[in-house]
Amino acid sequence: MEQTLFRFKAILVVKLIGLIGRLSLTRLVGAEGVGLYQAAYSFYGLVVVFLTGGLPTALALATAKNADQGRKLFKIVTAGLLLIGGSLGILTFRYSDTIAHSLGYPELDFTIRCLSPALFIVPALSLVRGYLQGLQRFRGIAVSEVMEQFVRVAALLIAVPAFSSGGLGRAVGGSVLGTAAGAFAALLLLAVPLARRGRRRYALGSNPETEWRGALSLLLKTSLAIVATRLLIPLSDFTDMLIIPSRLKAAGYTTTEATEIYGVMTGMAVILAYVPTIFTASLSHTLTMSITVDWEQGRVAEFRRRMFAAFKAGWLWGLASGSFLFLFAPELSRLIFGTPEAERPIQYLAILPLLVGFREVSTSLLWAQNRKATPLYGLMIGIVFNIALIYGLASIPDFGYISISIGIVSTEAVLALWNLQALRAFGRHRRLLRPLLMDVPVFVLAALAVHGTRALAAESGMQALSPLPGAFLLAAFSALYLYVRCRKTFKLLG
Numbered sequence: 198m199e200q201t202l203f204r205f206k207a208i209l210v211v212k213l214i215g216l217i218g219r220l221s222l223t224r225l226v227g228a229e230g231v232g233l234y235q236a237a238y239s240f241y242g243l244v245v246v247f248l249t250g251g252l253p254t255a256l257a258l259a260t261a262k263n264a265d266q267g268r269k270l271f272k273i274v275t276a277g278l279l280l281i282g283g284s285l286g287i288l289t290f291r292y293s294d295t296i297a298h299s300l301g302y303p304e305l306d307f308t309i310r311c312l313s314p315a316l317f318i319v320p321a322l323s324l325v326r327g328y329l330q331g332l333q334r335f336r337g338i339a340v341s342e343v344m345e346q347f348v349r350v351a352a353l354l355i356a357v358p359a360f361s362s363g364g365l366g367r368a369v370g371g372s373v374l375g376t377a378a379g380a381f382a383a384l385l386l387l388a389v390p391l392a393r394r395g396r397r398r399y400a401l402g403s404n405p406e407t408e409w410r411g412a413l414s415l416l417l418k419t420s421l422a423i424v425a426t427r428l429l430i431p432l433s434d435f436t437d438m439l440i441i442p443s444r445l446k447a448a449g450y451t452t453t454e455a456t457e458i459y460g461v462m463t464g465m466a467v468i469l470a471y472v473p474t475i476f477t478a479s480l481s482h483t484l485t486m487s488i489t490v491d492w493e494q495g496r497v498a499e500f501r502r503r504m505f506a507a508f509k510a511g512w513l514w515g516l517a518s519g520s521f522l523f524l525f526a527p528e529l530s531r532l533i534f535g536t537p538e539a540e541r542p543i544q545y546l547a548i549l550p551l552l553v554g555f556r557e558v559s560t561s562l563l564w565a566q567n568r569k570a571t572p573l574y575g576l577m578i579g580i581v582f583n584i585a586l587i588y589g590l591a592s593i594p595d596f597g598y599i600s601i602s603i604g605i606v607s608t609e610a611v612l613a614l615w616n617l618q619a620l621r622a623f624g625r626h627r628r629l630l631r632p633l634l635m636d637v638p639v640f641v642l643a644a645l646a647v648h649g650t651r652a653l654a655a656e657s658g659m660q661a662l663s664p665l666p667g668a669f670l671l672a673a674f675s676a677l678y679l680y681v682r683c684r685k686t687f688k689l690l691g
Contacts, residue, residue: 203335203336203339206339207339207340207342207343208339208342209475209479210343210346211342211343211345211346212475214343214346214347214350215346215350216468216472217350218346218349218350218353218354219464219468220533220534221350221353221354222234222353222357222372222464223464223465223533223534223535223536224534224535225357225358225361225368225372226357226361226365226368226369226372227365227457227460227536228456228457228458228460228461228464228465228536228538229365229453229456229457229460230365230368230369230372230460231460231461231463231464231465232442232456232457232458232459232460232461232463232464233302233304233305233308233365233366233369233456233460234308234369234372234373234460234464235438235459235460235463235464236300236302236305236438236456236459237302237305237308237309237312237369237373238373239431239434239435239437239438240296240300240305240309240435240438241312241315241316241373241376242431242434242435243428243431243432243434243435244285244289244316245315245316245319245320245431246424246427246428246431247424247428248278248281248282248285248316248320249278249319249320249323249324250420250421250423250424250427251419251420251421251422251423251424251427252274252278252323252324252327252416252420253323253324253326253327253330254327254419254420254423255327255416255417255419255420255423256270256271256274256324256327256328256331256416257327257328257330257331258331258419259331259412259415259416259419260327260328260330260331260332261331261332261333263412264331264332266412267328267331267332268328269412270412270413270416271324271325271328273413274324274413274416275321275324275325278320278321278324279317279320279321282316282317282318282319282320282321283317285316286313286314286315286316286317287313289309289310289312289313289316290309290310290313293305293306293307293309293310293313294306296309297309300438300439301439301442301443302456304365304366304369305366305369306366307366307367307369307370308366308369308370308372308373310370311370311371311373311374312373312376312377314377315373315376315377315380317377318377318380318381318384319376319377319380321384322341322345322380322383322384322387325384325387325391326338326341326387328391329387329391337386337387337389338387340386341383341384341386341387342383344379344382344383344386345379345380345382345383346379347379348375348378348379348382348383349375349376349378349379350375351375352374352375352378352379353371353372353374353375356371356372356374356375357371357372359371429573429576429577429580430576432580433580433583433584436580436584437463437583437584437587438459440584440587440588440591441455441458441459441462441463441587441591441601442455442456442459443455444587444588444591444592444600445458445459445591445592445597447591447592448591448592448593448594448595448596448597449594450597455597457538458597458598458601459601461536461538461539461542461598462542462598462601462602462605465530465534465538465539465542465543466539466542466543466545466546466602467546467605469522469529469533469539469543470522470543470546470547470549470550471549471550471553473514473515473518473519473522473550474549474550474553474554474557476514476518477511477514477515477550477553477554477557477558478557480507480510480511480514480554480557480558481507481557481558481560481561488500488503488504488561488562488565489564489565491503491565492565492566500565504558504562504620507558507561507562508555508558508559508633509633509682509683510683511551511554511555511557511558512551512554512555512633512636513636513678513679513682513683514550514554514679515548515550515551515552515553515554515555516551516636516637516640517640517671517675517678517679518550519547519548519549519550519551520547520640520643520644520671520675521668521671521672521675522543522544522546522547522550523543523544523547523644524644524647524648524667524671525664525667525668526539526540526541526543526544526547527540528664528668529543530543541598542598542601542602545598545599545602545606546602546605546606548606549605549606549609552606552609552610552612552613553609553613555613555616555617556609556612556613556616559572559613559616559617559619559620560572560616562616562620563616563619563620568619571615571616571619572612572615572616574615575611575612575615575616575619576612578611578615579607579608579609579611579612579615580608582604582607582608582611583604583605583607583608584604586600586603586604586607587600587601587603587604590603590604636682639678643670643671643674643675644671646670646674647667647668647670647671648667650666650667650670651664651666651667
């Protein structure tokens with residue numbers, strides 16, 4: 198348990214370092230550069246998922262069952278993946294210009310070349326982590342994740358200014374050099390626990406060749422089953438990368454304008470809107486442990502009490518953080534990204550913390566009931582909604598930001614509603630909805646009060662400082678309100 202919590206804290210650190218890197222990138226390369234960066238990573242992410250599949254997870258499961266057999270499988274699969282990844286990396290480097298033109302982003306030629314070494318290193322790193330996960334070496338994995346992210350962001354901050362004299366395409370290429378560098382640093386760090394494990398001898402059965410071949414076959418079958426779920430998000434991102442700019446150009450935007458809109462939405466507004474969901478991710482993590490035990494032991498009443506407590510906490514946090522995003526979008530856009538372009542998109546996506554909170558909590562509840570396929574079906578439907586809405590709406594003139602926002606919000610709404618319907622969370626407990634709905638007018642009144650303080654500060658000649666009293670008021674009110682409403686809730690969840 199201690200190692201698991203250590204890794205979870207490390208994941209939070211990784212996300213914060215990544216956020217710092219992303220915010221720095223927006224100031225260094227601007228909206229168009231962020232759009233190109235997002236496009237390159239959409240391609241890279243899809244290739245890596247195809248390359249590794251579900252092998253790391255399948256290897257972790259196999260190693261957990263039989264450590265010595267897992268090491269044998271680790272050596273075999275790593276050798277094969279290094280060969281395939283190395284070949285693919287060389288081909289990607291050689292035909293980067295063709296790939297860039299095929300994607301519709303000729304400027305990505307250099308960026309794709311800079312990403313090609315990562316196709317050799319990152320899959321190997323994933324397998325090492327999968328193997329160590331099977332050995333329950335969570336602490337080493339966590340430290341390697343922090344190291345990887347730190348090196349990646351440090352390389353970004355150094356390389357982008359160094360390459361910027363060569364133009365935007367070169368600067369974006371410099372921003373992805375850290376992908377391979379970070380993975381290599383993490384791989385070196387994990388070489389120590391691997392070397393220690395390597396001193397042990399194998400302990401296979403009487404017919405080791407037949408045994409490991411059967412284990413390898415099972416590993417590959419398990420990997421194929423896992424990759425079906427892992428592909429959905431990268432495939433959705435890749436589809437968005439192809440559809441959004443092309444539909445925006447059909448609406449009359451130039452290539453540069455379409456790339457900028459894509460960058461502002463996916464590389465700025467979406468990133469900021471998902472920051473508050475770190476809390477709900479933490480909530481889901483702590484919730485999963487206790488509710489799984491409740492469900493397995495048949496404590497249905499306790500399971501439902503924890504369920505409603507989690508929804509209540511996620512609901513209130515979503516209202517508070519969403520209100521802050523909506524009210525202070527202009528200041529957040531200028532302060533964090535150095536541009537006013539993200540103001541409206543941030544406001545359009547301000548409801549995401551609320552929807553994501555419901556989606557993450559409900560997903561944890563379904564997993565606790567061993568209904569892991571249910572959220573997957575919801576995700577498929579949500580992605581179809583997203584593609585259909587963006588394809589149909591993005592071609593409408595002057596509807597760029599709104600159309601993409603509708604697609605993103607609709608996806609999360611479909612996911613949350615699908616999970617809630619599967620849980621039948623409020624069907625027979627509608628009376629429990631009333632206190633939640635009563636929170637809405639409370640935050641509306643708080644928003645009006647914040648607006649009033651801003652107007653008063655502006656009239657007093659303190660235009661530059663006008664957001665500060667409102668921000669302090671909303672933060673203090675939200676903290677107090679959550680404390681009063683959730684005192685017993687957090688005890689129940691803890």
